[in-house]
Amino acid sequence: EIVLTQSPGTLSLSPGESATLSCRASQSVSSSSLAWYYQKPGQAPRLLMYGASIRGAGIPDRFSGGGSGTDFTLSINRLEPDDFAVYYCQQYGTSYSFGQGTKLEIK
Amino acid sequence: QVQLLQSGAEVEKPGASVKVSCKASGYMFSGYAIHWVRQAPGQRLEWMGWINAENGDTKYSQKFQDRVTITRDTSANTVYMELRSLTYEDMAVYYCARGDVSNMWPFDFWGQGALVTVSS
Numbered sequence: 331e332i333v334l335t336q337s338p339g340t341l342s343l344s345p346g347e348s349a350t351l352s353c354r355a356s357q358s359v360s361s362s363s364l365a366w367y368y369q370k371p372g373q374a375p376r377l378l379m380y381g382a383s384i385r386g387a388g389i390p391d392r393f394s395g396g397g398s399g400t401d402f403t404l405s406i407n408r409l410e411p412d413d414f415a416v417y418y419c420q421q422y423g424t425s426y427s428f429g430q431g432t433k434l435e436i437k
Numbered sequence: 438q439v440q441l442l443q444s445g446a447e448v449e450k451p452g453a454s455v456k457v458s459c460k461a462s463g464y465m466f467s468g469y470a471i472h473w474v475r476q477a478p479g480q481r482l483e484w485m486g487w488i489n490a491e492n493g494d495t496k497y498s499q500k501f502q503d504r505v506t507i508t509r510d511t512s513a514n515t516v517y518m519e520l521r522s523l524t525y526e527d528m529a530v531y532y533c534a535r536g537d538v539s540n541m542w543p544f545d546f547w548g549q550g551a552l553v554t555v556s557s
Contacts, residue, residue, distance in 0.1 A: 363541055365543035365544075367544075374532055374534075374547035374548065374549055374550055375482065375532075375534075375544075375547055376547070377543055377544065377545050380542075380543040386545065387545075418481070418482060420482075420543060420544075422541045422542060422543055423541055425484070425498070426472070426484035426541075427484065428474075428481050428482040428483070428484070429481065430481045431481060
């Protein structure tokens with residue numbers, strides 16, 4: 331099983347700032363089959379990014395993704411109040427597995 | 438619009454079984470897969486298995502293979518997930534999510550979740 335490790339565990343920032351979240355895989359993720367989701371309390375996860383760098387439907391261009399192999403990042407520019415949530419990465423190249431999440435909180 | 442509507446919260450005793458449903462609407466049911474993912478308190482999301490809504494083929498995570506069964510009713514556009522031999526470690530929110538039948542693909546729509554409580 332591919333284990334995904336996200337960092338940092340918690341990121342404290344202010345609206346208007348930029349965020350960079352990291353996701354590291356225990357082995358290479360095939361075909362950049364890496365997705366990002368965000369989840370607000372009491373809600374289901376929502377697909378943000380897939381194929382490492384392709385934004386999901388309706389996701390603004392303030393969100394960008396990158397990386398390949400075992401190291402991936404999610405960047406968020408000009409943070410808005412609604413962006414503060416928990417972010418999960420997922421690999422779907424070899425079965426399916428998720429990272430433990432990064433909590434983006436308001437400073 | 439695409440919607441996955443799950444059944445409500447359940448309370449079960451240890452050793453019992455639970456069956457959660459997921460009714461799909463707003464798209465061609467047989468053209469996609471439905472996955473099941475659970476989230477225990479403070480834990481990461483955990484993939485349990487999936488079903489090809491077109492032909493009923495299933496694949497399960499090794500962790501759950503002996504205890505979970507995913508089925509579908511094409512006449513009702515509904516998928517079911519049954520988990521047997523419940524323990525306290527099975528207390529979690531259970532989500533269904535839509536995926537692709539022919540490729541490994543992320544989950545683009547999710548149900549609202551169903552809380553399963555295990556209590557004696």
